[in-house]
Amino acid sequence: MLGNFSYCNPTKLYFGEDALENLIVELAKYGNNVALVYGSGSIKKNGIYDEIMDILKSAGKTVSEIAGVMPNPTVHKLYEGVEIARTHKVDFILAVGGGSVVDYAKALSVSIHCEEDPWEKYYARFEEPVCEIVPVGVVLTMVGTGSEMNTGAVITYPEKKLKIGHVFTDERIMPKFSILNPRYTMSLPKNQMIAGIYDIFNHICEQYFSGEDDNTSDYISEGLIKSVIHSSRIAIKDKNDYEARSNLMWSATWALNTLVSRGKSTDWMVHMIGQSVGACSNATHGMTLSAVSLPYYKMIMPYGVRKFARFAVNVWDISPDGKNEEELAKEGLSAMEAWMKELGLAMKLSEIGVTMEMIDDIVNGTLIMEGGYKVLSKEDVRKVLMQSM
Template sequence: MQNFVFENSTKAYFGKECVKTHLPELLGKYGKNVMLAYGGGSIKKNGIYDELKEILEQAGKCVIEFSGIMSNPTYAKVQEGADLAKEQHIDLILAVGGGSVMDCCKAISLAAAYDGDIWDDFWSKPGIIDFPVVPLGIILTVSGTGSEMNGGAVITNEALKIKTGRDYPVCNAQFALLDPVYTYSVPEFQMVSGGFDTLSHIMEIYFSAPDEDNVSDDISEALMKSVIRNLRAAIKNPEDYTARSNLVWASTMAENRIIKLGKRTDFQCHIVVARRFCPCLAQDICQNLLPCFAA
């Protein structure tokens, strides 16, 4: 295996009711002002929002909401969140959702602690973050991106028409709460897309150099088999806890840096791999993913 240095500062809490069990204690480590960040509002329909608001209020927190985080979060949205965080003196950002919400909030946690332009200094080119960012906590509701246990954030600068990502360990969340039950309300197509995303992440690492025997590839093979097996089980029964829990953790394992150790991590084959598994793929996500995986 190639030389490497491994670091992952995010503490993961996994399993049924892990939010109810651990979030109250975790909140005690931070100040009063909490930014509750989420996307289009699905958490208000599935009950997660009410559950979190109750926990936050019982903990005596002042909740400042930041909603409307879109798929492929924009730099403008990051700046909006950073301005709010500065204005309200946010002590903790609580990102509730999938990869887009997580990525946006990582960038916000950096921008809220920095007076310059984070796009120019940290996204258009690699930068050095030698200052503390605003603490971030994550509550997963959609699996697939694996963003919950890394410092990576993909942001779109609409003005420049550029979409790019950086991974800064300092932007890792302080904690990530992964309750597979929270993913039950995700539509079937989105669940399948998330599984396919996980496979793509693993494969683009697996097929990179070096090719000689190594532990990372062994783990990747086990993960890929698990994703395929459990995705088929989840299609048959969306509330199969074993299947959904395995899909959540496989997604996290794909991007928590473990299977990247000793590998070159060539990320050019994300779409190429997708096309090989689903030849009819014409966009990032294909409407025929479901029958391809249900076979």
């Protein structure tokens, strides 16, 4: 392994069918004024809302609700939440939902006491908070983002056609605890499950496809990817298979709690392009990633052919006999494509509502990241998008 690094992850996890029993113990550590943050209301239909409200009442908490957090939470929703939280003097945030709800809760946590416009401070200038941060706890109901164990918070500004993720460096923004019950994920529609699966897979790939040194993080990544592939095939046949869903939930957490990025440069260009697609189309995040992934990886493959060949052998079990690295690399990407189609992922941007008229805005809204095998130009981004149409 090359370079120096530090690693700290203070989020406490409770995993399994009885995980929610620990909520009342955790609530006792925080203030009485709780903001309950959730999405469109599915937690009311499946009973999770009632369970949590009973626990909050048992803990003697005063609860204000911030409902209706959308799949791509907007800055306007953030402003709304800040006003509610300030009015009710919120001193703890409980996020109940998937990655968008958890991202929103973390953005809210650094914005409540911020004296500046949080969009300008955190998403335009990428500054760190200097104000008091309201602690966040999580009850996860959808897997994919890994937001339950990291400091990332993605917010969309629709009028500017920008969707930006800020991965804060301040450890106080990490959720204090996350409750992970795989049963809670089983009521989601199949297409949301599939989108989440690809988000997990791509998080790992963004960290894997960089560097050439013999890195322990890459061996961990290969194991995680193989687990995701195996469990995904079971879950798409039976979405109520507990073992498969629990393995996907656990893989999602470890895919983006920064463990597998240690000692490595990382890429993230698929996410930058995908997020810009989402800002312009409001399409489901995992599907924006799947639609642009193959054209992107085919573009950078010649610059990192050794790792792509390793990916073919170690992840997809392709025999290296009689093949050079380029041939192996191409076979690996073909195997990946076949698996993506098997899941039913979007393979073209046109499938998720992207039109040619959106391309300029998507290009302009794509942040260029370094760390991968090739630093893209804006024209390269355009080529990826055109090949994805």
